[in-house]
Amino acid sequence: MHSSIWNFINQYVSFNTIHWNDLLDVIILSFLLYEIMVWIKKTRAWVLLKGFAVLLVFIFVAWAFRLNTILWLGKNIFSLGITALVIVFQPELRKALEQLGRQNIISSVFNFDSSKETEARFSDKTVNELVKAVFEMAKVKTGALIVIEKKTPLNEYERTGITLDSVITSQLLINIFEKNTPLHDGAVIIRGDRIVSATCYLPLSDNLFLSKELGTRHRAAVGISEVTDSLTIVVSEETGAVSVAMEGDIKRNLTQDDLRAQLVAAQDKAQDTGRFRLWKGRVKKHEENADK
Numbered sequence: 001m002h003s004s005i006w007n008f009i010n011q012y013v014s015f016n017t018i019h020w021n022d023l024l025d026v027i028i029l030s031f032l033l034y035e036i037m038v039w040i041k042k043t044r045a046w047v048l049l050k051g052f053a054v055l056l057v058f059i060f061v062a063w064a065f066r067l068n069t070i071l072w073l074g075k076n077i078f079s080l081g082i083t084a085l086v087i088v089f090q091p092e093l094r095k096a097l098e099q100l101g102r103q104n105i106i107s108s109v110f111n112f113d114s115s116k117e118t119e120a121r122f123s124d125k126t127v128n129e130l131v132k133a134v135f136e137m138a139k140v141k142t143g144a145l146i147v148i149e150k151k152t153p154l155n156e157y158e159r160t161g162i163t164l165d166s167v168i169t170s171q172l173l174i175n176i177f178e179k180n181t182p183l184h185d186g187a188v189i190i191r192g193d194r195i196v197s198a199t200c201y202l203p204l205s206d207n208l209f210l211s212k213e214l215g216t217r218h219r220a221a222v223g224i225s226e227v228t229d230s231l232t233i234v235v236s237e238e239t240g241a242v243s244v245a246m247e248g249d250i251k252r253n254l255t256q257d258d259l260r261a262q263l264v265a266a267q268d269k270a271q272d273t274g275r276f277r278l279w280k281g282r283v284k285k286h287e288e289n290a291d292k
């Protein structure tokens with residue numbers, strides 16, 4: 001029995017011809033398939049896939065009953081299928097490619113970012129001002145949407161709003177989001193220690209798994225976090241709850257300490273390591289001494 005199973009396997013699979021590159025092939029393909037399946041489940045591709053399954057059943061029935069005209073139509077539709085898929089999923093494909101482009105694995109292999117930051121992305125004062133403004137707005141239920149730029153430039157979104165270029169203070173942020181004022185609608189974008197733009201329009205997420213309680217403000221926060229590495233703070237106008245969206249995910253009902261921790265992490269203070277930092281420190285000291 002055992003040997004007959006073994007003979008059967010040997011007949012179809014020759015282990016002598018399996019090399020490490022075949023294994024790598026299978027591992028990479030499995031990973032890609034898994035990622036595609038997760039992507040399908042998370043986007044509207046899932047609904048379309050169900051529609052596609054219904055269509056397949058319909059064609060199968062047509063084949064079983066030899067309904068030749070329907071079969072002919074089906075065959076022609078399928079030959080156009082790939083082009084149609086690319087057109088229908090153009091926004092999702094774009095998002096997926098953008099996400100791929102900002103994966104650490106790629107940026108670490110090909111270091112496109114020649115001006116890698118070595119100092120904090122924004123100051124401790126900015127962290128304090130942000131936390132203060134956000135929780136003061138939360139107290140009185142003023143809706144707010146604040147996007148903090150990290151490595152991915154947000155110029156494309158900045159252009160949809162009104163340019164400000166001002167130093168961040170809690171008073172200014174509170175003033176911007178004050179209801180019935182010209183700047184309160186849309187998102188504020190922050191780069192370093194400055195507010196660069198207000199009333200910006202952000203892409204909405206089409207993640208079907210987001211809570212139905214969340215409206216467009218929260219969807220916009222998740223949307224921008226899907227296509228960039230930004231950190232977005234949301235204050236709900238309805239509940240006063242504070243949320244943070246990052247990497248396509250949203251953390252809700254944050255406390256002051258939670259928000260502070262997220263912002264401190266986003267500062268990326270200690271990127272220099274080991275000898276390079278020591279060397280840089282020496283250069284800085286040398287420059288300081290030269291200035292004296």
Ligand SMILES: Nc1ncnc2c1ncn2[C@@H]1O[C@H](COP(=O)(O)OP(=O)(O)OP(=O)(O)O)[C@@H](O)[C@H]1O
Nearest residue numbers: 143185186187201202215216217218220236237238
């Ligand atoms: N795409 C977008 N980009 C930027 N801001 C947006 C976008 N869509 C909605 N907003 C902002 O969200 C506000 C509407 O929020 P809405 O009530 O729909 O969302 P919500 O998630 O339920 O938030 P809240 O809990 O504050 O009510 C708009 O007035 C606008 O300021």
